[in-house]
Amino acid sequence: MNTAYDPRAFEPFAVTVDLAVFTVRAGALHVLLIRRGQEPYAGAWALPGGFILPRESAETAARRELAEETGLSPALVAALHLEQLRTYSEPGRDPRMRVVSVAFTALVPDMPEPAAEGGGDADRARWVPVDGAAGLAFDHAVILSDARSRVGSKLEYTCLATAFCPPEFTLGELQAVYETVWDTALDRPNFRRKVLATPGFVEAVPGAARLTGGRGKPAALYRPGPATVLHPPLLRPTEGHPR
Amino acid sequence: MNTAYDPRAFEPFAVTVDLAVFTVRAGALHVLLIRRGQEPYAGAWALPGGFILPRESAETAARRELAEETGLSPALVAALHLEQLRTYSEPGRDPRMRVVSVAFTALVPDMPEPAAEGGGDADRARWVPVDGAAGLAFDHAVILSDARSRVGSKLEYTCLATAFCPPEFTLGELQAVYETVWDTALDRPNFRRKVLATPGFVEAVPGAARLTGGRGKPAALYRPGPATVLHPPLLRPTEGHPR
DNA sequence: ACAAAAGTGTTAGAAATACACCCATGT
DNA sequence: ACATGGGTGTATTTCTAACACTTTTGT
Secondary structure (H helix, E strand, O other): OOOOOOHHHOOOEEEEEEEEEEEEEOOEEEEEEEEOOOOOOOOOEEOOEEEOOOOOOHHHHHHHHHHHHHOOOHHHHHHOEEEEEEEEOOOOOOOOOOEEEEEEEEEOOOOOOOOOOOOOOHHHEEEEEHHHOOOOOOOHHHHHHHHHHHHHHHHHHEOHHHHHOOOOEOHHHHHHHHHHHHOOOOOHHHHHHHHHHOOOOEEEEEEEEEOOOOOOOOEEEEEEOOOOEOOOOOOOOOOOOOO | OOOOOOHHHOOOEEEEEEEEEEEEEOOEEEEEEEEOOOOOOOOOEEOOEEEOOOOOOHHHHHHHHHHHHHOOOHHHHHHOEEEEEEEEOOOOOOOOOOEEEEEEEEEOOOOOOOOOOOOOOHHHEEEEEHHHOOOOOOOHHHHHHHHHHHHHHHHHHEOHHHHHOOOOEOHHHHHHHHHHHHOOOOOHHHHHHHHHHOOOOEEEEEEEEEOOOOOOOOEEEEEEOOOOEOOOOOOOOOOOOOO
């Protein structure tokens, strides 16, 4: 950034955002995909995204695109957990021109409707199980794969799992998030102790309880606490890591 | 990325890379800075970086800029640990025009000469202790601070510390890396056990030993091993994290 | 002999793990 | 009654933390 330059001397770069929006539904990790309406990759599934406008930051653009393409309420979009993943800049990743894309990961609780109607391109948006997502446009399969593994490791050492849960949730639901994302079973008593022993991870909602699945004992409700990091971390059981 | 567009309909974005290159020298974490020769921020210190060329990826650009601005040998630059940090895209971060910058973090062993001569802008490059780096150009203070904390946490759960060491190093040198970056003292026997107990973190160089600082018993030499993640992690002592 | 740095051993406490068991609710 | 899921207790093993001690070099 210290060399003399004339903006016009450089071929223009288009700068976009792409979003990997995850949710946990029905025991499987789902990602929000949009069916492309035009070439290239017309008819293929792609991550939602779009151009960064001249006066907005990448994060602002990401939230705007997400609201436009899903019809989610602005309040909800403003509140959800959004985090930069990384930037994809390989020449040729878009056949039309040079496109540099800042990718984001977002985590949302399970919505009543997959992609609400509303304006914009919402009608082409769908929740798709990540394991069933194949043949994505551009390099979106790579982005999705990077995002997925990042989410997996973030659950280990941050309190992010609550972002997948509704405002008030049971410890069973929280554990289901971990088990779904990691695809492992966890010991319930130990999970519970670990979570409760981490100050600020969750806060009990006094007195409240909820029937879960109609069956069984009603479960106590919790809210996300103020903590953001999990210390010590909650390591997934021997997942490939040789001990 | 699914809306119809004409490349020319969008104000051009300049896309650059910025590098936070760290090394450990004389018990302090240092960062490579360049003194700017022109406005804006003429005379101020800045992170090395520059424009991404039309046919290169951000990572390729980062390595090229690093070689150009420091005069480091291409082989060394090709081998060093380089990793995307994040992308900075706030409008107004460069007063001249819209500049989106992909920031990288690089770790290098302590060089004999700070910034070797060679061609390019190397004469304006200097190693500066990170704690003494103030008044950086643009938003580089933010980038540097983000990079610094990322390096700190990466030492906890990856084998990255060896990237600060020469090809063969003693466990004392490795421990000094941790102590310098974290700014804490570590118990030597426990550190040593932890490192040796992690398979693939370091490999003993058979028979080799080196006098360290002229005094004391010669230390055994080690090479970086094949492992990349540290499992279980090597947590820094209660660094702000309430237990 | 002494200082300095590497390297080994030991022990008390904390944490993770693997269970067995009890509680409240719907069918 | 019993299946289902929430919640508690406890013993075992493993890891961490702290520190005492030995070894090998230079001065």
